[in-house]
Amino acid sequence: MGRVVNVVLAGLGGQGVIKASDILADAAFRDGRDVKKAEIHGMSQRGGSVTSDVRFGDEVLSPMIPRGEADFVVVCAASEVEVVRPLVREGGLLIPPDLVDVKLLSDRRSLNVALLGALSHHLDIQDESWIEAIRAALPPRLHEMNERAFRLGRSAAAAV
Amino acid sequence: MPTERKLLSGDEAVAAAAVDAAVHLGTGYPGTPSTEILEAFGALGGWAQWAPNEKVALEVALGASFGGARTLVTMKHVGVNVAADPLFTAAYTGVTGGLVLVSADDPGMASSQNEQDNRHYARAAGVPMLEPSDSQEAYDLARTAWELSERFQLPVILRMTTRVCHGKSIVTRSAAESPRTPSFVRDIPGRVMVPAHARPAHLRLRKKLDELKAWGEASDLIVERPGGRALGVVSSGVTARHVREAVPDARLLELKLLHPLPIERIRTFARSVDRCFVLEEGDPYFADEIRAAGIAVEAKAPEYRFGEMSVDRVRRLLGLDTAPEPLPTKGKPPQLCDACPYHPVYSALQKLDCIVAGDIGCYSLGVMEPYRAMDTLVAMGASLGVGLGLRHVLPDAEARRVVSIIGDSTFVHTGVNGLIEMVYNPPKTGHVVIILDNGTTAMTGQQEHPGTGRTLGHDATGKFSLEGFARAAGVENVDVVDPVKDPAGFLSLLEGRLSKPELSVIVARRPCILAAADIRAWDRANAEKCGGCAGEA
Numbered sequence A: 001m002g003r004v005v006n007v008v009l010a011g012l013g014g015q016g017v018i019k020a021s022d023i024l025a026d027a028a029f030r031d032g033r034d035v036k037k038a039e040i041h042g043m044s045q046r047g048g049s050v051t052s053d054v055r056f057g058d059e060v061l062s063p064m065i066p067r068g069e070a071d072f073v074v075v076c077a078a079s080e081v082e083v084v085r086p087l088v089r090e091g092g093l094l095i096p097p098d099l100v101d102v103k104l105l106s107d108r109r110s111l112n113v114a115l116l117g118a119l120s121h122h123l124d125i126q127d128e129s130w131i132e133a134i135r136a137a138l139p140p141r142l143h144e145m146n147e148r149a150f151r152l153g154r155s156a157a158a159a160v
Numbered sequence B: 001m002p003t004e005r006k007l008l009s010g011d012e013a014v015a016a017a018a019v020d021a022a023v024h025l026g027t028g029y030p031g032t033p034s035t036e037i038l039e040a041f042g043a044l045g046g047w048a049q050w051a052p053n054e055k056v057a058l059e060v061a062l063g064a065s066f067g068g069a070r071t072l073v074t075m076k077h078v079g080v081n082v083a084a085d086p087l088f089t090a091a092y093t094g095v096t097g098g099l100v101l102v103s104a105d106d107p108g109m110a111s112s113q114n115e116q117d118n119r120h121y122a123r124a125a126g127v128p129m130l131e132p133s134d135s136q137e138a139y140d141l142a143r144t145a146w147e148l149s150e151r152f153q154l155p156v157i158l159r160m161t162t163r164v165c166h167g168k169s170i171v172t173r174s175a176a177e178s179p180r181t182p183s184f185v186r187d188i189p190g191r192v193m194v195p196a197h198a199r200p201a202h203l204r205l206r207k208k209l210d211e212l213k214a215w216g217e218a219s220d221l222i223v224e225r226p227g228g229r230a231l232g233v234v235s236s237g238v239t240a241r242h243v244r245e246a247v248p249d250a251r252l253l254e255l256k257l258l259h260p261l262p263i264e265r266i267r268t269f270a271r272s273v274d275r276c277f278v279l280e281e282g283d284p285y286f287a288d289e290i291r292a293a294g295i296a297v298e299a300k301a302p303e304y305r306f307g308e309m310s311v312d313r314v315r316r317l318l319g320l321d322t323a324p325e326p327l328p329t330k331g332k333p334p335q336l337c338d339a340c341p342y343h344p345v346y347s348a349l350q351k352l353d354c355i356v357a358g359d360i361g362c363y364s365l366g367v368m369e370p371y372r373a374m375d376t377l378v379a380m381g382a383s384l385g386v387g388l389g390l391r392h393v394l395p396d397a398e399a400r401r402v403v404s405i406i407g408d409s410t411f412v413h414t415g416v417n418g419l420i421e422m423v424y425n426p427p428k429t430g431h432v433v434i435i436l437d438n439g440t441t442a443m444t445g446q447q448e449h450p451g452t453g454r455t456l457g458h459d460a461t462g463k464f465s466l467e468g469f470a471r472a473a474g475v476e477n478v479d480v481v482d483p484v485k486d487p488a489g490f491l492s493l494l495e496g497r498l499s500k501p502e503l504s505v506i507v508a509r510r511p512c513i514l515a516a517a518d519i520r521a522w523d524r525a526n527a528e529k530c531g532g533c534a535g536e537a
């Protein structure tokens, strides 16, 4: 059975953490995996910490990633990096927000998608699935900007 | 397209099930994590409406069900407390069209004031309860719930939890049913619960539950997953998923019917294994009932009653991991938005050193730094009664500092009753109530309510006037002010009102900044739709 890949997305309310996890879950789904996603989004609009768990593979049981078993933790806010570090498994990867130079983004609100681009470098999900998922999650006027952000993030990860 | 696979949240799956089960009417009151069900049902073309509170929602659904229509009622766990009065007697009257009440529980209190376990309600009210563990089951069990409701003529509770409501997983829909035409069939002894009718109705209810139990014992709502005989686990909901992940070799009895509990199936299962463990989130609901039936099982230690279950906790409970539980990660707490219209209000309350009987909503964040301007928060609508109680007994100098503060949606929900109490039993120092009218139910993601004058789908409808209600109720001073436009004016108005032994309501009206642009757009669209008559109603 294919191993389940565990990804935690983290940040602050308003940064599009949940949107990013929706895109990741949808991309994995379009790629034919079993997917589960879980998050707490009570008062997330009011700037508090937000995390979302996405798990995909042949069969996913629990929707929540056991602590310290995340293969990847993608963090949108610098202030959250140390908070979520204990979630990464040994040998796992934390993708911090400064991996992407926000000055190169036409809108800093696309940082969430840029970091997904960085994550995509490490995952075996087809490009079309990512692009379709981005387009399905966002209104058409934001497609181009976010696809550019996604590519920027991917090259940043490839350059490391 | 029914056979299409989709990635849906549990809430969206219930909405899809409601559409496919030809549910006539969906109603409820917002509350995390249940809110998205009715929104999704409306977006899929279902008839969805917000009620002022959960009790009214259940009553509307019950009436529709008496008329033969299938109905859906949604609320968070504490909403069932508000709806409990009609619920307990609806179990006696029974229903005609299927009625499914979704109780969305919040173990761990991601966004709630308590973590009550609503499985107790099924037993207390005597109604069937089903619990899904992911979105596909949310869909399937919702469909089953309407069938069961009609077959046994009882309201059915679909109990969900935060992880199932907000979690997403893959769903395939099944064939849709066609709607029926409601019609009224008189049944006076069955629906008029005077004692002479209610006594036989209670007997009927117990008989139905016996039949349901016999049916449930043999039904596919009890799933046994094979495994070795060394360890057997009885579980339900998302916890059962944690169990399958943590101990894949264990034999598992997964309960999707939580009430009536299939005790004989559990007895047989427990006998079939060397060690039988009951693993459940929240209260020892299963464990107590199973042990009361004389079945020897192990159950979790008391400290696991608090918070959510998880794969880690299952491992710990079964002794597979003996390290102490790590403290949860501590993130940044939420706070009032920078441009929130509540800032000047809390700043005034802080300056005047008020004793603040608070309530539940975004405005509860006034308890945080820098204001710390809230002294009590108990239940929706409680700010009125609690404020009045404090005014009644405190020495005058302290009583005069007491203010009740409540949001617009919360005021309509259950604040109105407290206002009536204020007029009827006024404290001798008077009282001051601030209604924070930000034109939306911000806390749960900006839903409409009767005071906005817009429906769930944002169309224009009758508008409940907060100030009109306060005046009609007999409150002496009723002011409507914009605290952002004139913070100094707000402060001096509040100071003035506090100094008099009179009853005052101050409506602080200014839209939530996250909702303001949408509100303007909806109002514009509604004005265009009706060709300029919007100002009349």
Ligand SMILES: Cc1ncc(C[n+]2csc(CCOP(=O)(O)OP(=O)(O)O)c2C)c(N)n1
Pocket (backbone or CB within 6 Å): B029, B030, B031, B032, B076, B078, B079, B080, B082, B112, B113, B360, B361, B362, B363, B380, B406, B407, B408, B409, B410, B411, B438, B440, B441, B442, B443, B444
């Ligand atoms: C009985 C009950 N139903 C629902 C909720 C969820 N809930 C908490 S506050 C609230 C309404 C908040 O709206 P409002 O009073 O307008 O304040 P705002 O959030 O806009 O500041 C809701 C729906 C609850 N806590 N209790």
Ligand code: SF4
Pocket (backbone or CB within 6 Å): A045, A046, B335, B336, B337, B339, B340, B341, B342, B362, B363, B438, B442, B443, B512, B513, B514, B515
């Ligand atoms: S969402 Fe609206 S009501 Fe809530 S804190 Fe922000 S501005 Fe205030």
